[in-house]
Amino acid sequence: MINLNLNAKDANTFDAIVIGSGISGGWAAKELCEKGLKVLMLDRGRQLEHIKDYEHATKAPWEVPHRGATTPEQKKEHPFVLRTGVYSEFNESYWMKDTDSPYTEVKRFDWARPDIVGGRSIMWGRGSLRWSDLDFEANLKDGKGIDWPIRYKDLAPWYSHVEAFAGISGQAEGIPHLPDGVFQPPMEMNCFEKAVKGRIETTFPGRKMTIFRTANLTQPIGDRGKCQNRDRCSRGCPFGAYFSTQSSTLPAAVKTGNLSLRPDSIVNSIIYDESKGKATGVRVIDKHTKEMVEYYARIIFVNASALWSTFVLMNSTSNRFPQGLGNDHGILGHYLMDHHFHAGASGTSDEFADKYYYGQRPAGFYIPRFRNVHGDKRPYLRGFGYTGYSNRSGWARGIAELGIGQAYKDYLTEPGPWQMGLMGFGECLPYFENQVTLDNSVKDAWGQPVLKIDCEFKENERLMRKDMNEDAANMLEAAGLKNVRPFNREIYPGAAIHEMGTARMGRDPRTSMLNEWNQVHNVKNVFVTDGACMTSSACQNPSLTYMALTARAADYAVKALKRQDL
Template identity: 85%
Template sequence: MINVNGKAKELNTYDAIVVGSGISGGWAAKELCEKGLKVLLLERGKQLEHIKDYTTATKAPWEATHRGKMPLDKEKDHPYQVRDRLYTEFNADYWLKDSDSPYKEEKRFDWMRPDIVGGRSIMWGRGSLRLSDLDFEANAKDGIGIDWPIRYKDLAPWYDHVEAFAGISGQKEGIPHLPDGVFQPPMEMNCFEKQVKGRIEATFPGRHMTIFRTANLTQPIGDRGKCQYRDRCVRGCPFGAYFSTQSSTLPAAMKTGNLTLHTDAIVNSIIYDEAKGKATGVRVIDKHTKEMTEYYARILFLNASTLGSTFLLMNSVSNRFPNGLGNDSGVLGHYLMDHHFHAGASGTSDDFADKYYFGQRPAGFYIPRFANVGADKRAYLRGFGYTGYSSRSGWARGIAELGIGNSFKDYLSAPGPWQMGLMGFGECLPYEENQVALDHSVKDAWGQPVLKFNCEFKDNERQMRKDMDQEAVAMLEAAGLKNVQPFNRDSYPGMAIHEMGTARMGRDPRTSVLNEWNQVHAVKNVFVTDGACMTSSACQNPSLTYMAITARAADYAVKALKRQDL
């Protein structure tokens, strides 16, 4: 006799389902669980336990077979991942196999995809900068794209909320277009950086140089210790000293007893009930068995990353939504953005020959946007900020030298001159033709269609890049550096790993996918709070904004549930 489980649907039913456990998904799970909801967190990647699974976190370079470099045979399974600086021998197991889940490029797009719980929160750059009304009002003022449906005042309390929990170290500067936040004590600039800061700010009134605002603790929070200045963050931090899902939001969600985490779960599509006009759940493919299971909930939060969430909406078709769930406007997949970078300058200095720095500080410094701010007007729209670094050159400077004997060894045993670099991160405008779409001619290992990219930087970005290296040269020379050289290397969409935009927020359902609360206009119990929701890109690192938007939307969703509005 066959045993039939008549309670299968009941057992697979939750108050909320969160798709993706990265930076925004972890926040969604934490906030919803702490507000009393029973939450299912679905992650396509494998388990990565905090501390235990950071197996290379304390290894020295010489303890790795290839000294941290990726062997050439990895290119077979990871042809896209090998393009990125974050994919190393020390975290090789963290990444998705491109061969299992390929994508197509009409124009080059570098899509970096982890395959672990926590997603890119494990290896992100940790830059934590607020957007301001200069950014939220830009589209309306410039007549570009559509207007954001929110302003800085709507997010300000939520920035406060996430900063206090995540732990952001930084210096308050009183810059209107780079709002101050809830900061832990800042990391300290070294003597060389302080000198450069003074000279730049004296020469260029209105420009600022500050220590980078970063999600690295300088004071402990609970079980999380402060940063040890090891700069091995991309391997996972056993001290919990930087914000990640594993160290922060996941333990908080688990503590409530309201969370169920399901790994190796590939969410294929959203179940839509046409009679109710609501989503009722998701279809999930088991990564290993390839069996499909349905899970149900009253609300869904899509946090699978910009492109993962967009894929899920596109792949969720029905009679009501033949072109993808919530895609009445036809803009789903369009207006794909990323920051452009790899343009700036570097130089050296003979000053402070008797000084050195402590440890390997995991954060550089930052020069906020000054182009098209106030009276400053340029030939292009928007602007850029600089991330900077400094150090003293080491023994590797002798690799190309001809030398032998004790004097040569002594030369390489002492630190070389100070060196500094400035690299710009520039805003990309939202272009309708920059898009991603489903390609049904190619299937992944689970029989799903793949994404196809058609995205490029255009004239506005190219004009901006000229300023990014020229202004860097001007500032470094004004600061007294020698041998100042500009650089302007290739920068393709995806390389900055700040992709965003493809399911944008807006006031009008005819021109946007989401409303001001991140709800799909036509399916109000589906929320999208990762990078897909962005209406413009600004030039700041976006992850802090994703956190704040997610916390705000979760608060709204729970209140709407209590009002029985969802």
């Protein structure tokens, strides 16, 4: 039973407060609770109980009213999240109503915001790739952005720590710039993918095609079962077969008896005590009553997701910090990044007509970055990797034919040709002008200002995308595919749901918000370990790095408390 600690001031005082319950917030709560701290975890979302509340997890399309489609009313209430493609009738209750909490766009930004405990850990893509010093040293070497205050060696043991607990399936490949980790047995490529892999690696020495490293279990861990290959992950997994707050970190934190969880709690701001030079607590708006409540703690972990965390910091003003908590030099809100994708190629094959595959594997395959790695110089900085998929086309291929008769029906009972797609996933550089600010001219349903987002991809990203679709087409053609078609669809920041930056780590308080331990430079008992802390974006999925940074910061925070340094 989760304790809800809602009494007077003494009862509202904890050792630590964690703002947010998503991927990084769940890790903060687990690590701090297991180290003996009394922790309050706050989330603006409603309670979502593991298994019981995954309402549509096992339902077929015909078992829901609109077969997964959205209604006019849902479209009206969710104009922003619908643009991302992650919202459907199967998980519609997991998302915030955009009409309750709008945001202002100077340029289009597709922001997907959950409204549940567990946050986007319930709906994430589960890609779990380590970064390397190619990524941590990039800013220093090419001069775009500031130097990271850490290197791979600082994070490597923490990657191992979180991988072992979360359960990451994958194949060790010995690639220096995509370090191997603590892996469960990999999922298996199908026969078509294995053939393509051999041809690509033979034709393009130095390129590697591997099964994607994903937080889906191939072996059980404790009460969590292995993946059932249903590929319905975005609805919540009743088997606990992928890592989420509900299946993994929250049960671990609850088990300690040290966690108090308060859902439906909108964190308005952090309380700063100028006489102490420290943060002393947070102000929370009850989502339903709109009552303001204060909670107090010795340390505060801000894990509300990149932009919400930045909102909380910006809205935490005082005489000492009129521009937002810790924001002495106007850095807060700048350097917003997201990955860019939807550029690549697809094709078909008549091979393996007598072969099929089992289930709906939730992991594709991956071709790690090979541009600007081994001394080749492209007309852009940094690089991209490829995610890929393959399948045999099904009966839906006949919809456009409008056929009739027995022969047509027989045709549709046989699977169509193999098809494969490669989609690039590219790094975005940190640009000062890509930023968020508070817009006080617009208020949300709780009377708070909203965020104004001004962000765009620039020339470096546009040049990279040309290589994304040309290289994909070249590899598929070399692998013997037919009907190869490059694509480069219009894409906007936010669509990859990897927003990061805006409260970046660095060595110098004049150019960064956080130090090497994720502490706010000038408010040392406040830690930010979600996407807001990122100093560059790399081209790998970032969530595993958030987990490792959080576990590392929590370990440091508890040791600092014991030394009475905080």
